Amino acid sequence: MIDTIAFDGDDTLWHNESLFSMTQDRFRAVLAHAADPADIDRRLLETERANLGVYGYGIKGFVLSMIETAVELTEGRIAGRDIQHLIDFGKAMLEHPVDLLDGVEEALAAFAGRRLLLITKGDLFDQESKIARSGLAERFTAVEIVSEKDRATYARILARHGVEPGRFLMVGNSVRSDILPVLEAGGRAVHVPYHITWAHEQAEPPADGYRRIASLHELPALVRSLEDS
Known part of the structure; x- marks a missing residue:
């Protein structure tokens, strides 16, 4: 039996990377005069990538990295007013409605009798x-907001x-964060791809x-088949 199922948050339960992609389009427009x-x-x-060790993951670090990149590309x-635009982009991202992905409600309802965890990484305030x-x-037994998803992180959570x-079964959209380290920790994993993947999260699947x-609609049947086998 699989007695604990964990879900990633961003781009597994709700849309996230599409918002970053839209903001990056706007960032290019602001700097169109400075670079291709x-x-x-x-x-x-x-x-x-250079700033991950300082800011971690999330919108605030993204905005600060946009400002730093803009300063460097324009040589100061x-x-x-353009810096203010970038700050406003970040505020709009933080205030954007949370849009659930298709099949989320049904999948969580199907596992209502099990221990469900939400394991998501990023800025604590933003994720909360x-x-x-x-x-x-209310659907989750516990919520884990972490700064990184690696083997050690999953091992600590399981312990x-x-x-x-x-x-233990982890469900997520990122091969790098939701699949590889879980398998390394001895757990099981299900990959539910999102249509956009941040370059830093891209990795070769095992x-x-x-x-x-293809979607969380398929998860209940998959879990049944895993347990039957």
Whole structure:
């Protein structure tokens, strides 16, 4: 039996990366006079990766990385009003409604009798706000907001909740964060791809050891088949 099922939040339960993609389009427009779109994207990604150890994941770090990239690309000549635009972009992201993905409500209802965890990474304030606004908090036995998803993180969570790795199933959209480290920790994993994946989260999927579904509508049947086998 699988007695504990954990779900990722961003781009598994609710839309997230599409909001970042839309904001990055607006960022390119602000800097169109300073560099070509491909160079803007490359420099922003480099800055984001360099800043992860300082800001962590989330909208606030993204905005600060946009400002830093803009200053560098314009050699310090970016106008104050353009910096204000970038700040306003971030505020709009933080205030954006939480839109659930298709099949979320039905999947969670199907597992109402089981221990359900929400394991999501990012800025504590932002993630807490999204969870509250999603209306899903009551569906979970516990919520874990972490700064990184790696083998050690999952091992700590499993130990804290007294979960045997072989009876644990993680459901998420990121191969890098939701699949590979869970398999390394001895758990099971289901990949539910989102139509946009941040470059930093892209990784080669393992040859085997996990399952992939198109949407959460397919999850209840998949769990039944895993337990039957």
